[in-house]
Amino acid sequence: MTAAPEHAPTLAQISLRDRLSPYAPLLLVPLLTVAGFVAVQNPASWLTLTVSGLAMGMMIFLMASGLTLVFGLMDVINFGHGAFVSVGAFVGISVLLTLGHLTNAPSLGLNLLAILAAVLAAMAATASMGWAFERVIVRPVYGNHLSQILVTMGGLIITEQLIIVLWGPEEIYFTRPEALKGALTFGDAAIEKYRLVAVVVGLSVFAAMRFVLRRTKIGLIVRAGVQNGEMVAALGYRLRLVFIGVFIAGSALAGLGGVMWGLYQEVITAHMGNQAMILIFIVVIIGGLGSVEGCFIGALLIGLLQNYVAFVEPKLALISNIALMVAILMWRPMGMIPVVKAK
């Protein structure tokens, strides 16, 4: 009998650096606001820019969160996600326009009623569209990235053209309901009411998503599915049903984001989904595919950076997103909060 090899267990202390590094991306948003303050140098404009950047970020987050979860769960990348944004905006704004007597009334309650109706209609429309999209377009191409990209791209083209058929080729201009017009002033800073609303809606959706994902059984299955779908399926959960649910919820969120984006810009075009798609992709890439928290941080970064740069050096705003993406990918090639996949 040979003796067991000499083995002295050591207690290695995890360094502070290693402990903190997963949380490093969380620091980026406050860092960026500080950098923005240094660059802008005027507290009033800085406050305005920060709020509008946050509002923009929240809306991008609404549009992007569904896409990233869908990818994480079933490895399906949906290049047609932007279609839901456009459809949501068109349905929601049409409802608002037909309820003109409610939106023009100076009463806050009636305005909110109209907006609620618009949002519900848009979410219902995009949710059912998401269901159809999954059934008709995505289902035959599971597991084949190339076909997924091609087919969902086709879906985007068709939806965009159908919007033109149904609503006409012209862009639609409109004004926000009375209650959302105007701005609040804090000292010298004027903050549009609508941006505050967007921030509140975005934050509450994020909080709700976190609650569902962290505290409920279904959230547990979704998170486990994102980490390792095969194992979840092996444990007897019907991952496909969960996936379809997430797909529909993600589509509905994209629709909500579309309505809010439309109200933000006060003009909607059939191509808006296509344009939003680019921002959505950048956010999803820098967040780390499949990670909701990364998506949230990424969206805020993009929104803030775009607003600061547009104020300081307007021409550079066009490429600031790309520059941010390159910088983040150099730092963390899989995105800020990569989802570890056991594949």
Add this chain to the structure above:
Amino acid sequence: MIGSLLSGDLPRSKILVLLLAMILFCLAFAPFLFPGVRTVDTAARICIFVVLVASYDLLLGYGGIVSFAHTMFFGIGAYGVALTSTHMGRGFDALLVGAGIGASTAAALALLIGLFSLRVRAIFFAMITLAVASAVAVLFSQFSSLTGGEDGLTFKTPRALGPAFKFGQDSFDGELFGVKLNGKLLTYYLIFGSSAALFLGLLRVVNSPFGRVLQAIRENDFRAEAIGYRVVYYRVAATCMSAAVAALAGSLYAIWLRYVGPDTTLSMEIMINILLMVVIGGMGTMYGAVIGVTLFILAQNYLQTLMGVLAGMTEDLPLLPDLLSPDRWLLWLGVLFILSVYFFPSGVVGRLRGQR
């Protein structure tokens, strides 16, 4: 002879041989067979897009890399020629320098993007190229002092390539089979010749050991890496090569149109058309590019006419005329796109060669 010219990659199907021979014949003698301005224009477009689509197929069909930045490279080549022709004056040297600068810029940009994004997952590359391409398109339309903005640039090509240049007055009386011998004819043959050379070059590339490694990577990158090929290097090399060829195709397009603008070279719509042409023709075969482009461009020209007729016939019905209006042809292409991915995954060439 033909075997070595085609790099040993024969069409391997009688119908395909017939189709290709017919297309080649029509393109080679287009100005004499169909002496109309519009038809010759269509023929030149087919030549240029064959190169563009074939270079995209090198990425998509052989390398399995999905890129949305191909129109960006196409546009860079086109703007290269336009800018040198504007600043250096009209001349063949300007064209050559422009094409060279365009191709090398495109290759350098492809190298940059590739190094950043090809080492991670394929899907990343697709999204990153989409983002970069859209940013570049916006840049080109914003810096209007350099690029002419949305209006684009109109420029002059060498005198010998213009319609006013006549030749062969003494020997043929300035006409051959009833076709005027002028600079436009020369331009067509310049484009036809360059396109053919580039296409044969691409055929050479995909049938070389390099092309075989690319195919191996497409099938299973993990195994290819395990055998000892540096997958990233091969992917980056393929991206650069395809970008350079796309830029050259863009230069040819600029020479033919004597105009560049964001809509003709950089728009997303062209990117979607390229994807469709590759899918219809058949991914992973260079001949698929020829067939796909020819079918697509002919369809594009005649589908709209047909749709106009149909829309006129259904004028009294609700919604249908809107669906069938010639402006909505992209809608039907989208449907065609999805159907061909589902039911026709190997494209026309794959079908003709009898493989699924």
